[in-house]
Amino acid sequence: MKWDLLTTSQLSTKEIQGIILSASGFASGKTWQPKEKLFISNLFYEPSTRTKSSFEMAERKLGLEVIPFEVQTSSVLKGETLYDTVKTLEAIGTDAIVIRHSADSYFSELEKGIRIPIINAGDGKGHHPTQSLLDLMTIQQEFGSFTGLTVTIIGDILHSRVARSNADALVRLGATVIFSGPEDWVDQNQLPAGSCYMSVDEAVELADVVMLLRVQHERHDGKLLFDNNEYHRNYGLTLERERLMKKGSIILHPAPVNRGVEIADELVESPKSRIFKQMENGVYIRMAVLKRALENRNGGMKNDNVDQKWQIAY
Amino acid sequence: MKWDLLTTSQLSTKEIQGIILSASGFASGKTWQPKEKLFISNLFYEPSTRTKSSFEMAERKLGLEVIPFEVQTSSVLKGETLYDTVKTLEAIGTDAIVIRHSADSYFSELEKGIRIPIINAGDGKGHHPTQSLLDLMTIQQEFGSFTGLTVTIIGDILHSRVARSNADALVRLGATVIFSGPEDWVDQNQLPAGSCYMSVDEAVELADVVMLLRVQHERHDGKLLFDNNEYHRNYGLTLERERLMKKGSIILHPAPVNRGVEIADELVESPKSRIFKQMENGVYIRMAVLKRALENRNGGMKNDNVDQKWQIAY
């Protein structure tokens, strides 16, 4: 069995809790290192600052050796498929691979033939499980439990990699989820079980957690449905709306933030914001996910120069 | 004396055997690390997945420190010559440099003035000695010896960095070499001594080793001489042709593979294929080549702040 992490929905609530627990251990100073030198590679086919550098940080904290891979200077330019690129990295001895790719469910073409664990760092409009897990960790850190919490998710639900999988996990963990934002960006006929749609002011007022989604200009093919000021006024967390929030409630955003669009500039580093805390927790979640993949992998994979018929005296 | 590795033909058969033996040691779990921290840099002026990541893996397995270098963000953009770039890396303390460059024999401009070893990772249409060595290692691993073996090389001989140097080394080591493929891609007046040209079906039938060459679309300036299906039918290793192969014979390809062109998709990971085995062996060959360059370098090169006239009390 391989210990891939492809989607949040493949994880049971017990597994989610286990990963958060392991990450919290890292947050409080615990360490873990594999017994032998292990090698990892990060294949980012889309631009990324925080996810990539967060994985890089997590890998170095675990003492892993990182084999650099830049799509822009790779044989991908010669038309090599994702499968052959991953198979190549496996062949040279990589022990696990982190992938971000613009194709939804890119990992389905890797199911057969690849023996090393794949960790999904984002697939198209599909999934982004380590982002979901770091959101969940930040909520649990704040409230201790999900039972009875109200989490409001505002924004571009249709294009969000995490909105639906977060909602699904939150509901399974005992929270109530409210979606809000532009009506065109929420398919009200397809809301996950246990969630509902509400106007922004109401949704903010009821929330223990206000989770803002990034307006992904780069995914709308340049078609602006709103100008930034209009979006901010109608759907953003303005200074006025923040005052509606409950005592003890918190603000999350996956970042990069469009300051003054999803959230007022002044609120990004305000007392209720856990935006940079999320980034910190992301490192611990990725350490936990990498540890899970690597400590459970098949121990017999190394030095299996098995086709070697002829033994060299050395 | 510097322990460059620039071409396969500069190596005696004894040296080739020595490198393969050292690599086989690494394949069976031997390790080597330099006594002090050593620094290396990989200058890839052309895209590459497997050669670059294979060197990166080899370097980390040897415990070397890798100084990253990306042509796209370097002073090469300001017009800096290869010589000055290499001289700069030498000046800051790099102990050896791996280079891939599109210019044939780029290394001739580095002969004077550069004191650290240069390892050629491919020069234009010229040489690719670590690829040759890993091909040879994979053959030796399979058959124990080269004497009496027949190796068939099929494809784009004219544009191939390894075809001619492989043929030369194989003949020196006691093998017979058959070239095959499109007649326009083989200069029959310039075949290396000990080799001949034959039709694909005959050449496949006689071979202990079928070595396929990549159709390098990117080197034909977009001029397609064949469509992919036609190439496959006429010169590729089809399922039918594979059935002509001898018992115990093997298939090699330097990759990236154009699946369905040089070789049928289904054969890439078939029992006779050693394609991913070659990639694995590539790491061991590069470890051996790096060890050879580094353990033999002039021990007096470090901390030679020799121009320093004035000694600081510290």
Add this chain to the structure above:
Amino acid sequence: MKWDLLTTSQLSTKEIQGIILSASGFASGKTWQPKEKLFISNLFYEPSTRTKSSFEMAERKLGLEVIPFEVQTSSVLKGETLYDTVKTLEAIGTDAIVIRHSADSYFSELEKGIRIPIINAGDGKGHHPTQSLLDLMTIQQEFGSFTGLTVTIIGDILHSRVARSNADALVRLGATVIFSGPEDWVDQNQLPAGSCYMSVDEAVELADVVMLLRVQHERHDGKLLFDNNEYHRNYGLTLERERLMKKGSIILHPAPVNRGVEIADELVESPKSRIFKQMENGVYIRMAVLKRALENRNGGMKNDNVDQKWQIAY
């Protein structure tokens, strides 16, 4: 207090001497490593070979973990500000950041809110303090002291990041500075105190140190004020002019060199040249600057998971 290094002028002569002394220790084989694993990131928004690879080398010599960051594949493409990028790297646990950016004084937007040290690796036409320091170290190494030395700086003074800050530091340290080069590239009304302007032949004849500046074609928007031969003949260090230089005098150039423009090709590696020596010293200076930033940082910054209200049993 943070131990940023933003400009040379912010450093007292005592601090300059301290950094050079520390760097000279590294040059003579001293080592220093932080007690815990520390993380650093190099943000280069402009192309660079020697500054970036010199920092990379210095970081590895100090045993730091380097988190790779490539502007071309980062969220900068999604419009993320420099502040948010730096804040992100801080949030994930980076201990210090090296930045090169095309905007003059880019660091002023980082003054508030960023707690980790920033090391300036070049800001627009502004400053390049580690280049200044390595120039000063190379001079001190040669002459033991700055008192009474004459340093001639020739070239593109207006566009040079180091000309004015070098002149300022040299004068404070007791040297005399002469500027020379095209009159249009020197603002004679704004010469730093203690410096003067002179014709090239006179300036070369009087100098203990001839410091050539790079003709920065890339900063002149393609408008060539001179052709290369004309520049060389009128303002470059030709073979003839080099013969005017005093016994014991030296040649400096920040590189990359335009061979045959600022300096005759044959002189780049001639006995008076310290151009590659400067590059070597750059590594030691950067080690000293990084050590200064890291050993003085607030020890309480690590593992401050302070917002954590709820303690996980582990």
